[in-house]
Amino acid sequence: MPKVGFLPNERTVDVKAGTTLLEASRKAGVAIRTRCGGNASCLMCKVHVGPGQGVLEPSAKESYKMGDWTKHHQRLACQTRVIGDAVVTLPEDPLKAAVRAKLEQLKKEKQEKDNDRWE
Template identity: 55%
Template sequence: MGQRTIKVTFMPDNRTVSVRPNLTLLDAGRQAGAGIRTRCGGRAGCLMCKVHVEDQSGLTPPATNECLKLGDLIQSGTRLACQARITGDTTVKVPEDPLKAAVRAQLARQKEEENW
């Protein structure tokens, strides 16, 4: 009899991966190639792995350390991917990488200038 798997979908790229229960969102994101940024190796030190989860019923409740680090952001659905553990199917919104966002904005400006 196989172990139960859980589906996690990472937006905006719509990448879905099946994982075992209790895996962190960061590890699931790595499996899905979702591009969740981190610098501390998953120890809640850098706060770079912030993601948004509207319906958190498929995640463990935030632990004290995560609540202290995120403060009021917890109320709006922000979680640290390295701390949030998966307990059920869930959808995660990964913010756009700031460097990619800057490049995209610059390309859009260039295109707009060309159309003048």
Template identity: 50%
Template sequence: MGANVSFEPDNKSFQAKPGMSILEVSRKARVHIRTRCDGKAACLMCKVIVSDQSGLAPLNTNERLKLGGLQDQGYRLACQAKVTGDVTVTIPEDPLKAAIRKQLEAQREDD
């Protein structure tokens, strides 16, 4: 029996096999999570937010070192976090897209 992994804000779900990483599941669900290192925990671009982590395996040593305390705010590395049960994953907005969106909103307010 699979685990239901939901991705926000994409509003997509996928039945995953336990033991798959969130990054692997996102690729199968066709949900984009940024990465440059292809899942080697080197680029740290695949940070996601998981408020209820009961459906994930505990952080491994590598993930704990790479996150450096961000795990206390619900962050996990999608390439390292392994699915063990149902879980909802929030993908943060790309920093460049966020900056452009804020700039466009400011321009609209000025018009």
């Protein structure tokens, strides 16, 4: 059985060949955002699958939906089928990314303010 690893969650799951990455993520308890239920219509389940991983090439449907993104190893988890061992990197949740960016900005502003105080 192929093994699928999910980063940054560091979870691995055994799946049957032909399982989609979305199905594998659910089995592993890893949340991948989707709104369409796996029909490739919402494009929310984008993941990074590096070269040489055990997944099928993009289908015509996925290639049509994703365009050049598949050339950058971005795939739709709902359409990408596992045929061997693979490691998948999940993008950062947009809300978490916005919060992280705001916290970093506030930290930088505080450091600048503290530096000005000591000069």
